[in-house]
Amino acid sequence: MHFNFKKTQPDSKQTTSYFKAIAAIGIGLSLCTQSIFAKEKDMLSTQQQNIIPVAAFTANGDITALKQAIGKGLDAGLSINQIREVLIQMYAYVGFPRSLNGINAMVEVLDERKAQGIKDTVGQDATPLPKDTDINAKGNQTRNDIFKTDLTHNQAAYAQFAPMIDVYLKEHLFGDIFARDVLDYQQRELATVAALAAISGTDAQLKGHLNASMNVGLTPEQLDAFAQIMRQAVSPESGQRIETLLAEIEASR
Numbered sequence: 001m002h003f004n005f006k007k008t009q010p011d012s013k014q015t016t017s018y019f020k021a022i023a024a025i026g027i028g029l030s031l032c033t034q035s036i037f038a039k040e041k042d043m044l045s046t047q048q049q050n051i052i053p054v055a056a057f058t059a060n061g062d063i064t065a066l067k068q069a070i071g072k073g074l075d076a077g078l079s080i081n082q083i084r085e086v087l088i089q090m091y092a093y094v095g096f097p098r099s100l101n102g103i104n105a106m107v108e109v110l111d112e113r114k115a116q117g118i119k120d121t122v123g124q125d126a127t128p129l130p131k132d133t134d135i136n137a138k139g140n141q142t143r144n145d146i147f148k149t150d151l152t153h154n155q156a157a158y159a160q161f162a163p164m165i166d167v168y169l170k171e172h173l174f175g176d177i178f179a180r181d182v183l184d185y186q187q188r189e190l191a192t193v194a195a196l197a198a199i200s201g202t203d204a205q206l207k208g209h210l211n212a213s214m215n216v217g218l219t220p221e222q223l224d225a226f227a228q229i230m231r232q233a234v235s236p237e238s239g240q241r242i243e244t245l246l247a248e249i250e251a252s253r
Contacts, residue, residue, distance in 0.1 A: 042221035043222070044190075044225055044226060046077060047076070047077060047078055047187070048186070050073040050076045051086055051183075051187055051194070052230065052233070053065070053066075053073075053194070053233045053234060054069045054086050054102075054194075055086050055089075055090060055190070055191035055194035056195060056197070056198035056233075057069050058098055058101075058102035058195065059093070059194070059196075059199050060198040060199055061098055061101065063101060066105050067105050070105065070109045071113070074109075077121075079120075079123020080121065081122060081124060082182060084103070085180065085182040086183070086187075087102040088103075089183075089188060089192070090102060090195055092177060093192055094199065123182070124182065126179075126180035129179055135175040135176060136171050138179060139169070139172070139174040139176075139178070142178050142179070143169065143170060143174040146174070146216060147212055147215065148215050154166050185217075186213070186217055186218055189209055189212055189216055189218065193206065193209050193210060193223075193226070193242070194226075194230065194234075197230055197234075197241050197242050198234055198235070203241070206241065206245055210223065210242070210246060211249055214249075220246065220250060223242070224243075226242065227240075227242040227243045227246065230242060
């Protein structure tokens with residue numbers, strides 16, 4: 001018996017279709033991967049999400065909710081020092097009473113967790129600044145960078161009427177506080193926006209810090225997600241306040 005094996009040539013149309021299909025699959029996978037990365041980029045990190053209610057409840061004085069937010073933040077991986085730093089920063093925006101009440105609430109939470117055998121991560125402390133640091137110049141540069149405006153000679157009415165308040169803003173808030181690297185600028189701006197959105201009568205400052213949040217790298221999508229967290233976790237009004245001002249900002253950019 002003789003078998004005649006004949007080598008067949010692939011059909012050119014089939015070959016073309018095959019490679020087109022492979023290319024389409026590759027493009028599809030690439031687009032899918034890009035979409036996933038884009039969504040991840042547009043999401044707030046777990047730490048960022050948990051900073052928001054801590055700042056908001058410190059600002060509005062809801063101590064019961066604040067204690068719950070502190071516990072959830074610790075469970076989510078925020079260190080003791082990170083949450084404490086948020087509470088320290090809050091005094092610059094909502095005053096010493098709310099900040100001190102928040103710190104006392106955190107002490108109670110930590111005592112309760114310690115009694116339950118929970119060991120929380122202390123985390124890093126702030127890196128000391130060099131002794132010869134010009135804190136006025138440092139704070140001035142930090143503020144200029146965050147707001148992307150040269151405010152060295154601040155012409156705002158408040159600064160002209162009360163020059164010392166501008167010195168305090170530069171040297172203490174944007175100098176002493178923002179120089180503490182326990183939190184990064186994005187985390188600090190999220191805390192600030194959460195606090196300002198949680199109280200009334202602060203729309204001008206809130207709008208300024210929403211702009212600053214974008215300047216330090218937060219995206220409009222992340223801030224939209226932020227508004228939803230405020231709406232659901234804090235109050236519908238606080239989320240709406242952010243959404244309204246974001247719409248104004250995006251329309252002007």
